[in-house]
Amino acid sequence: MATALALVFFYAPIDGDQGLSQKIFYIHVPIALTSYACFGWGAAKAFLHLWKRSPGADLESYAAIHQGVIFGALTLVTGSIWARVSWGTWWTWSSNQLVTFLILFLFYSAYFMLRYSVEPGPARANMCAVYALFGVVLIPVSWLSIRLANDFIHPTVFTSNGPQMSGSMFLAFCVAWAGLLTLAGTMYRVELAGKRLDERIRELRELLA
């Protein structure tokens, strides 16, 4: 992350069109892509739970979706800040990219309402897995919405012709994304370890009681 920050502020050039505010791109877009990756990972684990009944897959799916929601919230906040400085507004309902991402975020936020409204057990694990799998459909919808519709508000940097930026900008972006993926992976593993410890402590308490 430190390398990414150094590259963003001291290596990547200042954008001629947007000026310094374009630096938000290096945190906003990698966070959004990390959020997609977390939701995708959560759905993959949910699929494994339903298909192979892998032990622990339900918990892994939950932890990944939790990380996805954290990164999703950060995507919305950093995006709003960037929108304010670039478009003069915090939010616009006319951008498909913004609205589909908000739907994706709300859909996965509701996952926790479902999870905590059902008693723990196989039924809850199955319901949550099916819900997580449904949500993953929204990821390509969110990604493609801006490309399929004529959205002139939200910029499209990654087109079929490749990334529309200079090499130094792309390098800073890739390093920032790698840093954020590492951060998300670490957070996922720490959260998972905490949840597993919680479960074992509960089992031990029942045994000793």
Added chain:
Amino acid sequence: MSTGEKYVAAAYLVVFVAVLAWVAIIASKLSRLERDVDELAELARRKVGSD
């Protein structure tokens, strides 16, 4: 500080604060787990003593 600089600082600060909050939550969870383990160890000791 220009307006652009303020917004860039705000965006990066939001992420930094969020990560910091997450670390604080995990730290408090870790200390709770530590207390739980201590409690269980005490329970186990008592159980062994009574057997």
